[in-house]
Amino acid sequence: MRDVLSRYAPYLAGCRTAIIQDLVNAPLGPILSEYFERGKMLRPLLLFVSTSAVGGDPAEVVAAAESLELLHAASLIHDDIIDRAQERRGRPSVHLRIGVGPAVVLGDYLIVRAYSVFGKMKSGRMPEALGVLSQCAEECCRGQVEELTSEMEDSEECYFSIVRGKTASQFVAAATVGGILGNGLPHQIEALRAFALNLGISFQIRDDELDVTDEEARTVKRTGKGKGNLASNSRPTLPMIYLEKYGSKAAFQKFRQMRKEGRTNSELLGLLQDEGVLERLANIKERHLRLALEAVDCFRDSGEANAMIAMAHAVISRDS
Numbered sequence: 001m002r003d004v005l006s007r008y009a010p011y012l013a014g015c016r017t018a019i020i021q022d023l024v025n026a027p028l029g030p031i032l033s034e035y036f037e038r039g040k041m042l043r044p045l046l047l048f049v050s051t052s053a054v055g056g057d058p059a060e061v062v063a064a065a066e067s068l069e070l071l072h073a074a075s076l077i078h079d080d081i082i083d084r085a086q087e088r089r090g091r092p093s094v095h096l097r098i099g100v101g102p103a104v105v106l107g108d109y110l111i112v113r114a115y116s117v118f119g120k121m122k123s124g125r126m127p128e129a130l131g132v133l134s135q136c137a138e139e140c141c142r143g144q145v146e147e148l149t150s151e152m153e154d155s156e157e158c159y160f161s162i163v164r165g166k167t168a169s170q171f172v173a174a175a176t177v178g179g180i181l182g183n184g185l186p187h188q189i190e191a192l193r194a195f196a197l198n199l200g201i202s203f204q205i206r207d208d209e210l211d212v213t214d215e216e217a218r219t220v221k222r223t224g225k226g227k228g229n230l231a232s233n234s235r236p237t238l239p240m241i242y243l244e245k246y247g248s249k250a251a252f253q254k255f256r257q258m259r260k261e262g263r264t265n266s267e268l269l270g271l272l273q274d275e276g277v278l279e280r281l282a283n284i285k286e287r288h289l290r291l292a293l294e295a296v297d298c299f300r301d302s303g304e305a306n307a308m309i310a311m312a313h314a315v316i317s318r319d320s
Helices: 002-025 029-036 042-053 058-083 094-098 100-118 126-149 156-181 186-213 216-223 238-246 249-260 266-274 277-299 303-317
Strands: none
Touching: 002 029, 002 042, 002 058, 002 303, 029 058, 029 094, 042 058, 042 156, 042 186, 042 303, 058 094, 058 100, 058 126, 058 156, 094 100, 100 126, 126 156, 156 186, 156 238, 186 238, 186 266, 186 277, 186 303, 238 249, 238 266, 238 277, 249 266, 266 277, 277 303
């Protein structure tokens, strides 16, 4: 993965610089800029790799990458308000610094600005790419609304429906937009879409897994939600869904009691291990990894295929 980051470092740096410069004229721009100085920029990276995979020039899609990162940042601001998160990228969450109302509007501003930036693209296929971007943004919103308004049945079907919308859609947007702007063929773009969908699902599963297995200090640093995050979170995560579905009744009742008492995540780890939940998580991650790798088989033996393979492995094994 270090080689991939090194190869695309100039484009990622160009994207980050463009965002910082663009925010000079944004409301509360100096505050917003602090959050863009950090972050993995995984979605812009996926866009650059996808553009290269179909023979395009990543230097020509920096504006599209900037647009994706602005949309992602907007979703994080809104998510932090909903989740009452205390920290984002090593800093207090935006809504804690400026208030909920201004933070909502800033998130909205970033969405509008993202589309303005995307309009800078000169590609003849820009309308097609814009349509895909908008569709994926809609899916992201649908996933968020489904999570907030559904009865949240503790089922895999409900969980994966939300994940495909809220999380994976952003990865799909990055890959397919990159493929379109790189002038890819239909079968190539479909392969990129399938890869990104499974990459996004794997990303969320690993997120849920880290909520259980990560060291407590890392969890605080990563999510800003403090100890006991999993035990106090009302959103069913995949470990909890599997615990209820496949674990013993006694184990699930014990979990419910631990959650009621506000016990820390680390205390749940042994319980999930004993009930076989962690093994199930590993298996489902491997399944989506396999599907992702199969999807990019049409790019076999290329540097870009190797980059996507490295990204897929990095996503399911990351520790933050």
